[in-house]
Amino acid sequence: MITPIIHRFDEVGSTNDVALEMARKGAPEGTVVLARSQTKGRGRRGRTWLAKPGESLILTTILRPPPERYRQMAFVAAVAVAECLEQECGLEPQIKWPNDVLINDRKICGVLTESASGAVVIGIGVNVLQTDFPEEIANRATSVAIEQICTPLALSNEVYPSADRPGLPSANGAGCSQPIGVDALAESIVRHLFAAYELSFEEILVRWRKYIWGLGRPVDVTTEGGTITGMITGIDSDGALLIDEDGGIRRVLSADAINVRMSPSLQSEI
Known part of the structure; x- marks a missing residue:
């Protein structure tokens, strides 16, 4: 080491x-x-x-x-x-x-x-x-x-x-x-x-x-291209964040992400 x-x-x-x-x-x-x-x-x-x-x-x-x-x-x-x-x-x-x-x-x-x-x-x-x-x-x-x-x-x-x-x-x-x-x-x-x-x-x-925050919880992910709202399902083999948005999986790269936070809009629905 x-x-x-x-x-x-x-x-x-x-x-x-x-x-x-x-x-x-x-x-x-x-x-x-x-x-x-x-x-x-x-x-x-x-x-x-x-x-x-x-x-x-x-x-x-x-x-x-x-x-x-x-x-x-x-x-x-x-x-x-x-x-x-x-x-x-x-x-x-x-x-x-x-x-x-x-x-x-x-x-x-x-x-x-x-x-x-x-x-x-x-x-x-x-x-x-x-x-x-x-x-x-x-x-x-x-x-x-x-x-x-x-x-x-x-x-x-x-x-x-x-x-x-x-x-x-x-x-x-x-x-x-x-x-x-x-x-x-x-x-x-x-x-x-x-x-x-x-x-x-x-x-x-x-x-x-093992330590992932927000798994299965509603989030808003602000990116260069706009906001993705959905549930965190995990990360893939490249470390990209996986978001379930209306039944479809969106992949977010760390270089594109500006902010990740709990989504008040989805929290009010569950």
Whole structure:
């Protein structure tokens, strides 16, 4: 399995941007950028990732799969996070296609993959220590601290210099003051990610389907070509979302999807 090479920062604009620049300069597979805070965090389609310093796990890793595997990396990352939250934290995660991780229908993790210079950078943001959220997202966001304290990871608001604890040695020598719970979770997610990376896409999809959110539930899928309303029936062998729309199966590619949400119109009919 890949050995992680960790670069720690107290603050960056975006861990993905830092990793992309490192990839362009030839950084090896397994390079990880870990930050306590970022000022320009982003998600899919330019959405903003909001977090106070030290409350979220913010990391990006560089992998160098063959080009035909690039699009698979978002599924790999989502499975890794879901398995980590389930096995290490005792939570019951679900994956909202294609790669958001939810707990009780609320988002706890986002994944953003980008490619450059023969590499894929995988950005992962997990809400860990937050106990409340801004009003505009309070009804659709959650954190590890809100759902359940992760006893094995010793979640805490205390901070320790990275040099004072084992695990994830820092390649750049930065003594980033990171909450120990966030750092322990980062170590676990990196381990799960690199293990999942070794699996075939068929194996990843089997694991992904275990966590599928919304199966058999009514959804509106907003795409570049309009809105598809129907029931989620699963994903196919390419990872495309399958929607039963009036008895016909519609196939939606992740590149075409803008948003997936529960459908109020169909909910009122069942």
